[in-house]
Amino acid sequence: MRVFIISRGYPSEKYVTNGIFEFDQAKALAKQGHEVIFLANDLRSLRRKRKFGSESFIKDGVQIEALNIPCGKIPKGLLMKIRSTVIQRLYNRCVRKYGKPDIVHSHFLEISYCTVKALKDKGVPLVMTEHLSTMNNTVIPENLIALGNNTYKYYDKVIAVGKQIAETIENNFGVEAEIIPNVADTESFSLRNLPVRHNGFRVISVGALIKRKHMDLLIEAFTEFAEKHDDVSLEIFGKGEERENLEKLIAENNMRSAITLHGAKPREEIAESMQKADCFVLASDVETFGVVYIEAMAMGLPVIATKSGGPENFVNDTNGILIEPNDKDILVKSLEKMYDTYKQYDKGKIKDNVIKNFSPDAVAEQLSKLYRQTIKTISG
Numbered sequence: 001m002r003v004f005i006i007s008r009g010y011p012s013e014k015y016v017t018n019g020i021f022e023f024d025q026a027k028a029l030a031k032q033g034h035e036v037i038f039l040a041n042d043l044r045s046l047r048r049k050r051k052f053g054s055e056s057f058i059k060d061g062v063q064i065e066a067l068n069i070p071c072g073k074i075p076k077g078l079l080m081k082i083r084s085t086v087i088q089r090l091y092n093r094c095v096r097k098y099g100k101p102d103i104v105h106s107h108f109l110e111i112s113y114c115t116v117k118a119l120k121d122k123g124v125p126l127v128m129t130e131h132l133s134t135m136n137n138t139v140i141p142e143n144l145i146a147l148g149n150n151t152y153k154y155y156d157k158v159i160a161v162g163k164q165i166a167e168t169i170e171n172n173f174g175v176e177a178e179i180i181p182n183v184a185d186t187e188s189f190s191l192r193n194l195p196v197r198h199n200g201f202r203v204i205s206v207g208a209l210i211k212r213k214h215m216d217l218l219i220e221a222f223t224e225f226a227e228k229h230d231d232v233s234l235e236i237f238g239k240g241e242e243r244e245n246l247e248k249l250i251a252e253n254n255m256r257s258a259i260t261l262h263g264a265k266p267r268e269e270i271a272e273s274m275q276k277a278d279c280f281v282l283a284s285d286v287e288t289f290g291v292v293y294i295e296a297m298a299m300g301l302p303v304i305a306t307k308s309g310g311p312e313n314f315v316n317d318t319n320g321i322l323i324e325p326n327d328k329d330i331l332v333k334s335l336e337k338m339y340d341t342y343k344q345y346d347k348g349k350i351k352d353n354v355i356k357n358f359s360p361d362a363v364a365e366q367l368s369k370l371y372r373q374t375i376k377t378i379s380g
Helices: 020-031 076-098 108-119 141-149 163-173 213-227 244-252 268-276 291-298 328-344 349-359 359-377
Strands: 001-007 035-042 053-059 062-068 103-107 126-130 158-159 177-178 201-206 232-237 257-264 279-282 302-308 320-323
Touching: 001 020, 001 076, 001 108, 020 035, 020 062, 020 103, 020 201, 020 359, 035 076, 076 108, 103 108, 103 359, 108 126, 141 163, 158 359, 163 177, 163 328, 201 213, 201 268, 201 291, 201 328, 213 232, 213 244, 213 257, 213 328, 232 268, 244 257, 244 320, 268 291, 279 291, 279 328, 291 302, 291 349, 302 328, 320 328, 320 349, 349 359
Parallel strands: 001 035, 001 103, 035 062, 103 126, 126 158, 158 177, 201 232, 201 279, 232 257, 279 302, 302 320
Antiparallel strands: 053 062
């Protein structure tokens, strides 16, 4: 099956998370034998260093066709017109090079709106995946309501990465979405059978250093937890605007010897640290899915997760602790409970469950089935 995937960009050495959800799915589909063409339309500002103009190359078995135009902060309406034109040009170019696709799969609401504008008259089945974290909010902003009303209903199939997003789409837009999770990198994040010896209780967290991830709350809770234990440590991986504030918070609490901010690191380095950890914690307000929890569990780690929209779909008593968000006291108690019980979790079972439900092969099979059903329904 020839699949065109429409993405906001592709991951590079400098911007490892750019288009990462889309690209991980593309790799999984290509591995299953599909002919995958990755149409990347990167309209970020001039400050994002990259090659401008057209690109065509193969990365990890996926054919990438990119059009990179520095736009930056221009009016949203103009930006979407430009993006629609870019998508149309990419599509036409790829049809000339590879032939007409069997299906087109876009990701995220704004990209999908522009895809509809560009391709609605092309006579090709359209599928989209919604990852947008705002769709987990109780109240959806008016601009997204307007955008959603002009997007979801035009797709032959809508996918949501979690149950809460699916419910939001159905309740607000009257469109039923099928739930297919993001891909977990179960190759980079894989429980090794090598014994790892270390002293004390090691906690790891991975996420952008932004307010809604609440790394400050985690640091405060861990500081209180560490007052009763002299053998505990916390490692945090990620970058973001809150780093300076978090460094000050660590210093003010005299926790530099126990808490380390590592910054953004490659997956392999994070996986190595997870191999040496005893549990994973992330205290987000909102998670559309929460792939970092899945990656930690692929390493066999029990997790402490918040009821933030994504983790409710997969965290339970067999693999961790699920708590209310933005509550330091509950987070401290959960750290205490994990400290007492982490050795009771079955690492092998935690890992096996991830592979069964979230591995590249598992997700690619779900997508392939949906593609086949969509094409069959349209063709009659």
